[in-house]
Amino acid sequence: MSHILEVSDFCKSFLVKKRLLGENDVVSAVNHVSFHLEEGEVLGIVGESGCGKSTVARLLLGSIRPDQGVMRLCGKEYDMARVKSQDLADFRRAMQMVFQNPYSSLNPKMNVLQNITFGLTANHIPKEEASERARRYLDAVGMQSSYLNKFPNSLSGGQRQRVAVARALAMEPRIILADEPVSALDKSVQAQVLNLFQDLREQFGISVIFISHDLSVVEYMSDHIAVLYLGEVIEYSTAEEICQSPQHPYTRELLSSVPQISGSAHLRTAEREPPIELPSPIRPPSGCRYHPRCPYRTERCAQEVPPSTAVGPDHIVKCHLCGN
Ligand SMILES: Nc1ncnc2c1ncn2[C@@H]1O[C@H](COP(=O)(O)OP(=O)(O)O)[C@@H](O)[C@H]1O
Numbered sequence: 001m002s003h004i005l006e007v008s009d010f011c012k013s014f015l016v017k018k019r020l021l022g023e024n025d026v027v028s029a030v031n032h033v034s035f036h037l038e039e040g041e042v043l044g045i046v047g048e049s050g051c052g053k054s055t056v057a058r059l060l061l062g063s064i065r066p067d068q069g070v071m072r073l074c075g076k077e078y079d080m081a082r083v084k085s086q087d088l089a090d091f092r093r094a095m096q097m098v099f100q101n102p103y104s105s106l107n108p109k110m111n112v113l114q115n116i117t118f119g120l121t122a123n124h125i126p127k128e129e130a131s132e133r134a135r136r137y138l139d140a141v142g143m144q145s146s147y148l149n150k151f152p153n154s155l156s157g158g159q160r161q162r163v164a165v166a167r168a169l170a171m172e173p174r175i176i177l178a179d180e181p182v183s184a185l186d187k188s189v190q191a192q193v194l195n196l197f198q199d200l201r202e203q204f205g206i207s208v209i210f211i212s213h214d215l216s217v218v219e220y221m222s223d224h225i226a227v228l229y230l231g232e233v234i235e236y237s238t239a240e241e242i243c244q245s246p247q248h249p250y251t252r253e254l255l256s257s258v259p260q261i262s263g264s265a266h267l268r269t270a271e272r273e274p275p276i277e278l279p280s281p282i283r284p285p286s287g288c289r290y291h292p293r294c295p296y297r298t299e300r301c302a303q304e305v306p307p308s309t310a311v312g313p314d315h316i317v318k319c320h321l322c323g324n
């Protein structure tokens with residue numbers, strides 16, 4: 001399989017407080033993150049709240065600039081710290097976002113048809129073609145065309161998220177970037193929306209980056225998984241390998257408290273965060289960022305940053321204990 005997207009060495013810090021004396025407070029939100037997405041696959045990005053998932057999504061879309069990082073998208077390479085407005089247009093043509101909160105992501109003053117066609121006509125797609133796409137993709141997400149005239153306030157959360165997915169699909173992107181797309185939905189609706197993502201991928205062969213704090217959801221959805229911890233990818237492999245044979249102590253911690261999903265209709269989400277708080281990203285722990293929480297830490301772990309090491313043909317782990 002070819003890589004439709006390759007991300008190399010993304011770093012992003014945010015200045016949160018300037019100090020007259022001493023070092024400024026800088027959040028290291030994304031630190032040397034690399035991963036790739038294969039054509040037609042679902043890549044899950046998982047990690048607890050505050051670990052940098054949404055920042056990665058915003059960096060990919062070019063809505064914020066990284067301090068450094070190279071992205072290869074559909075065969076073309078971009079130096080992301082120096083993107084131009086033409087590059088942003090390329091990203092938006094290739095990637096479309098589905099956000100967490102369908103209550104705020106649709107324009108309440110526009111009906112469903114207008115919500116879907118707005119971005120299309122702004123991109124110079126003729127009105128007729130835009131309306132035709134709105135019908136086609138609304139149908140693809142399982143909604144009848146009678147919904148085209150309805151306004152968001154008359155739709156349920158699940159229906160709004162379907163419209164948001166139809167809007168993203170209507171741009172006919174190569175990649176859908178879904179940032180916690182079911183977290184704001186009722187439990188009963190979550191499984192339906194997840195199944196919708198699975199169907200779309202089969203129907204359109206679209207590649208998906210699926211971001212969630214919930215490993216059970218990511219496991220169910222993904223071919224490959226990247227596990228983020230405090231801004232770093234600490235493990236990357238196939239979903240099967242991550243869940244059957246996790247190597248990094250943090251991945252094991254995540255898995256130990258995650259109920260499994262079995263079958264397509266039975267979703268039981270892990271409504272919990274890992275037990276111990278994420279340390280501050282302002283002055284992250286030295287060496288391995290996970291070391292204060294790690295039951296296997298040694299002196300070396302607080303001093304040396306572990307390298308990303310291949311422990312199998314398709315399995316990378318960032319831990320001193322693994323692969324050496
Ligand atoms: N614009 C910003 N200014 C300052 N800090 C930010 C900004 N955006 C994100 N952060 C910080 O970066 C870290 C990662 O945030 P985020 O990417 O939203 O995490 P996640 O999506 O995994 O919950 C957090 O510590 C967050 O507070």
Ligand code: SF4
Nearest residue numbers: 288291294301319320
């Ligand atoms: S490098 Fe050390 S502290 Fe970090 S996960 Fe591995 S054993 Fe634990």
Ligand SMILES: [Mg+2]
Nearest residue numbers: 053054055180
């Ligand atoms: Mg987020």
